Amino acid sequence: MNMMSEAAVEKALEQKMTEANYKMMGKDVSVYYGEKRALFDVNLNVRENTVTALIGPSGCGKSTFLRTLNRMNDTIDGCRVTGKITLDSTDIYDPSIDVVELRARVGMVFQKPNPFPKSIYENVSYGPRIHGLAKNKADLDVIVEQSLQKAGLWNEVKDRLLESGTGLSGGQQQRLCIARAIAVSPEVILMDEPCSALDPIATAKIEELIHELRTNFTIVIVTHSMQQAARVSQRTAMFHLGLLVEENDTDKMFTNPDDQRTQDYIMGRFG
């Protein structure tokens, strides 16, 4: 009893000490879809300028957790979130928090590339335009160019900015979606299996991009590929059946995990 409370205190202290480093913190996060509970008291913190990978078998709740971070779950009927999630120590589920503002700070890239069926330019400029980030057309042009450059797409599309975004290849479309997300200068970018619909070459490009983006953004990525998690992330969290099994440095996770289930999953023994 004494030992446990001591450990709890120690943990609390550690949390307090490093709170400044945590961009987002999830405390006792549970998610229900109607009667069904999809997440069970998950405590997971996301460090600033770090790539955090969420891994686990299908249906383990990693995407659900990701979507709680910018309240995309709000759009699902009957979805209920309990617990506390903070962004820079503000509770994002507080009634005073505006979800539009939150999503401008926490951007998202989806599994399937989903550019708007509009021009490449319009795709990237849409976010800055609705948030009023550019005063005039020249500002907007600058934002579009910078975003496309950061997404490593500028050289490929600079001559055809007015062509449809849906005419690009799958990998280019996904990078366009990333450019679109970073055009609104978010602080955190959530990526939900961004490479699962792409070929290995496009995947390599995106992974390289994630590496570069890390200097400016905090990234949380859900992936089914162990190799990808190992390659791009510094921290890895393993989910199983709605529970957070283990969260650790990626190196340690893939060499010497604390939990047997992590070991089994990484070795391919289940999932």
Added chain:
Amino acid sequence: MSQVVSATTTAPAGAATRRDIGVKRRYAAERRFRAYGIAAISFGLLFLFVLLNSVVSKGYTAFQQTMITVPIEFSEKVIDPTGKRAENPNILVMANYPVLARDAVAKVLGVDVKNRAAARQVSELLSDSIRVQLRDIVQANPSVIGNTVNVTLLAHGNVDSAFKGQIDLSVAESNRKISDQQLTWINTLADSGALSKHFNTGIFINGASSRPEAAGVGVALIGSAYMMLIVLVLSLPIGVAASIYLEEFAPKNRFTDLIEVNINNLAAVPSIVYGLLGLAVFINFGGFPRSASIVGGLVLTLMTLPTIIIATRAALKAVPPSIRAAALGLGASKMQTVFHHVLPLAMPGILTGTIIGLAHALGETAPLLLIGMVAFVADYPTTPMDPATALPVQIYMWANEAERAFVERTSGAIMILLMFLLVMNVGAILLRRRFERRW
């Protein structure tokens, strides 16, 4: 390992006695299905052909009208025997103009107008509407009085039918609408070039008339156009707004389910019920005038709304959720998501639904009968509050007329209605092309 190898080596051996997996049967079924499809389409095309053929073969003659061109002497003796037209302009209104025309035709035919029976037969060659035609000429330019001018006069409906060969000449003369003497005259006039067929502009611009040669769908066209405008202006925004609310914003609960069921049922309500509703609400309670296109437009709006709402909701549902997620993920509000992304993508579907609804409304007759749009309206309606008829109602009314010349006009009016529809559809298709986008 050895097991795996043996498994793969046995496979080709089994190929010799391959199991019948019914490939032939499946292809036969497919061929059968295709044949059914082709048969169904041929059946439809056949009926379309029969329909169009019957309408066009009966109706194309309606776009030609027999006219008689004769030199008319605007005799002062007939128009103004007392010479007081300067003091009393009514004299020019009341003058006996048909006599002028009769005398002119009689002169060409060499008929003595003193023979009253022959003179009556001559005047029966001409439409009664020439009275108005000649009066307008004289009133516009009183200086023609005393001069002789070539005027193209509308022939009587019976002459028109006879000249087009639509009157059965084997019938006894006494039972015919046109006498042998008149037929001879018609041939004489046609040979001299005085009587000939002209393009019938009257059918497009004239109002109602009991004389088939002077009857046209002008009023009906304007009435239908007003109603389509009212239906479009009211039902498109209301329908789209309702669908967007129901589809994107409304909570999903018993109440919205009930609304949905009701909308689906309303789409199936017989249109005459809407006519009764319009009669009760707009005319009896709202105090709108009867026979007015505004009431027709409102009734047809009510009738069209369910169609537009159902089509719009289907179109909104068909927009991929990934587009909504993308916009929401960027921090667009729900409203921005819907209006910037979802609605433009749903636009082609919405337009399709709207055009189906409008086409339906354009051809609707039953509710208009109840609100008094089945009326004899000869003057153009200047506003939607004025009495008017509608194209389908005009067709219905002409179909009830006894004269032979109204038969071709009924088919002619059907062709005009179909053209109206075609123009609307082409407009909608062009609009849809503009909005169509891939995703």
